[in-house]
Amino acid sequence: MARLADAKPVILPTNISDNFLLKPEDLASKLNEKSRLLILCSPSNPTGSVYPKELLEEIADIVRKHPRLLVLSDEIYEHIIYPPAEHISFASLPGMWERTLTVNGFSKAFAMTGWRLGYLACPKHFVAACGKIQSQSTSGASSISQKAGVAALGLGYAGGEAVSTMVRAFQERRDFLVKSFRELEGVKISEPQGAFYLFIDFSSYYGTEVEGFGIITDSESLCRFLLDKAQVALVPGDAFGDDNCIRMSYAASLSTLQAAMKKIKEAMILLKPPVPVS
Secondary structure, eight states, X not given: OTGGGTOOOOOOOOOGGGTTOOOHHHHHHHOOTTOOEEEEESXXXXXXXXXXXXXXXXXXXXXXXXXXXXXXXXXXXXXXXXXXOOOOOGGGSTTTGGGEEEEEESTTTTTOTTSOOEEEESOHHHHHHHHHHHTTTTOSOOHHHHHXXXXXXXXXXXXXXXXXXXXXXXXXXXXXXXXXXXXXXXXXXXXXXXXXXEEEEOGGGTTOEETTTEEOOSHHHHHHHHHHHHOOOOEEGGGGTOTTEEEEEOOSOHXXXXXXXXXXXXXXXXXXXXXXXO
């Protein structure tokens, strides 16, 4: 998307040891007079990481030093968050409303993934500019999506009890999967604080050769192996910029996830980490 807008994307890597949260000093080192837009996603897809207020305040302090830098804050998983984590909207921080474009929508919190309905909250001049492009690309949201959105808003603040019940179910699934993956040798995992994804580091298994399949060389071949041997569909981490990891969604029933985990563990018996894991 950045390249389509004739911009140059600058990727800021994060580490599983830091729960995939960026370090302010790393951000500061990447910014210069040409920097125009900082994209934040909290709660995050694919990692499930949630930025605490203290870290967001440090990021805001850095943003203030660059007058031409805007912030695009993707907060679509705002209501899918697990205590004690809490969601802090970046635009709510002092001085950030004027330069923040907040992106949100109904697809995740209200399980409306087939009825795409999103929105942008920011100063009017930014909305007007975005509207000119949007009106010539998708024209507008369908009447069905709009009706569904009105019904969602009628559930009450943050979706009321219906969304609370869903989030508790997600947390139960998360806890089961985190415990299960931690039982696998050589697997590194960061416990997600929001959204409904795990981003799991399986890189210690790269280099393993499996009879009848071949060598596990990267996240894509590992996902193909698990699809072939366990009949479980996962997403290669290279699609998200980290080839060490694979993404697993737990937007499925607990019984389905339990069956999937059983098959994954059976398949992993065929693999032995080729190098010692510290």
